[in-house]
Amino acid sequence: MAAITPRQRTGWATANFVVIALALIPVLWLVSLSFKTPTAVLDPSFIPSQWTWGNYHGILTSSQFLRPLLNSIGIGLISTLVAVILASMAAYAVARLRFPGKSVLIGMALLIAMFPLIALVTPLFTIERALGLFNTWPGLIIPYVAFGLPLGIYTLSAFFREIPWELEKAAKVDGATPFQAFIRVIAPLAAPGMVTTAILVFLACWNDFLLAISFTSTISARTAPAAMQYFSGGSVFTIPTGPIAAAAVVITIPIIIFVLFFQRRIVAGLTSGAVKG
């Protein structure tokens, strides 16, 4: 590759700056809004003229936000755990075994991943009402697991495929049962893949709005993104812009930390199996 000329360098820098600015300005605006007083939300200035912690104080002392935040964490973690366990078993089978209907299974998983979620909301709503799952944690965990599995199976089977099969044979000859071979040899080696899958599934659950708003009716199961929709202002005619902005910032912070911390892993997971090495 030829060396980058100063001209090219300037060009790329400008392009990068524009992209980052476009992505970040709304976020910064959100942060700015969350620090404005209720009367100043319509003030067009970017930097709040008067800083306030009121919005944060309001939402963090209100059960209307704290309970949904807890729901978000609980539902997200449980869904992730279940999805990763099921996905690693399924991915292992996909990577290692020859069984009838394997290609059908992979095809079905891909189909689920591509299906528009909104098309499924109505039938799922009816099913959940009939089964009594509406407005419960399992009512969200089950669909989250279902939609997390295709991603998990794909990512993990790529990881499993890269583990030499001879390791498993060696474990068997060393006296391990197939389950022991999986738990003590294969799973530890696939751990990076499992972490990656867990992160991706958790992000999907944490950020979901559509299912959360559709399958809940009270704060007993409502997750944080959905709960923001139900914030009330000072009167029925006031839009609670400040509290919504503050809540948005609160639920974004863990994600930012998460992504900064694991960004290499996430990229590795999304591209694994694409190239060898």
Place this chain on the structure above:
Amino acid sequence: MAEIVLEHITKRFPDGSLAVNDFNLEIADGEFVILVGPSGCGKSTTLNMIAGLEDITSGEVRIGGQVVNNKTPKDRDIAMVFQSYALYPHMTVRENMGFALKLAKTPQATITQKVDEAARILDLTQLLDRRPANLSGGQRQRVAMGRAIVRDPAAFLMDEPLSNLDAKLRVQTRTEVSRLQRRLGTTMVYVTHDQVEALTLGDRVAVMRSGVLQQAASPKELYERPVNLFVAGFIGSPAMNFMAGTLEEGVLRTSLGEFRLGDRMRREVERSGTGREVIVGLRPENFEDVALVSPDNRPHGITLHATIDVLESLGSDVFVYFTRELGHGVNSAELEELARDSGRTDSGAGGETIVARLDAATRIAEGQDAELWVDSRAMHIFDPATGRNLSLASDGDGGAVSVQPVSGADAVQPEPAQPETADPNATATDIRAVPGQAGQGGEAT
């Protein structure tokens, strides 16, 4: 420790291909047996069936007298070393070696003691706390061996354990494996595609081709009395020279000269129903620079003139290559397979290239017309249709089959038999030659 018996073992894969066909072998307690053959001959599949990593389609495997067909690997009390070593990357050397014992719920103190002992034998003590990623190829190989020996199993199974090492280390490790096996006295089944490894290591070597056992015998026996063309061509480096021969009224005509078959050989060939065409096999070391052959030995062979195409000097030996033109080439499925395996594509087409191994003292030079002597006592004669070695006495008395030379000019009167049968180095085939071959201009006595 235990003996391993394979009885009528057959492996058919789900796609219908037959990997191993009616394999029979008894491996004695403490014996070191090598399974050797070109890639795809079913040797690894056989090993995996002994280990329990592959199902057995039919037949019976017994380890220590017990039928193990339906036992899982963990219940067979065997240890295996894999081609890739298959060390667990997330465990240290110590954990790798102790893994099997840990699974067997051995007390920690015993594990430590056994691992330390194995590490001492294999010179791994310094490396016990490293992970496989931080070891060299040779060290990894030793850890894989160590993982096998700490278990003190009934038998070791090795699947090409040296093929990932570089040439020098391979030779060194080969000796170590041999020493280790003798020291432990454990039954060992070792798979390799390298016939040199097979000959140097094994008490007994089983040669396989296309899933069928060709011959299982001691290295010496395989080398000197190969039962068929395939074994003859596979064992030995450089490989045996094959050339077409024509039998007519007891006279064998080859591109090297003419020989008269002895009575037994003739009977053997007639009984086999072979036509006039045969394949003649001569090992490179059956040739010698005529100047270096003692007068006593000369009558046992014929001399020939050849233009040396290529000469390779290895210091201890000299390899010379020359070509013989002949009307018809050597055609045989077995030879074609060998040629494919060794990467040669032009097997015997056109002329026949012949390799001869001469003493380093030879003065023969490249491009020269040289006079070579062929020890006809060591000649093998094969049936081109079945590949069977006709020069092995089929009655099993080990008696020599005698082939005598023909004098081209003054015809058929062979020399009187000489009493050389007591020669301990004589192979089954006892071929004697008369010099003065017409057209060869030889003169030896």
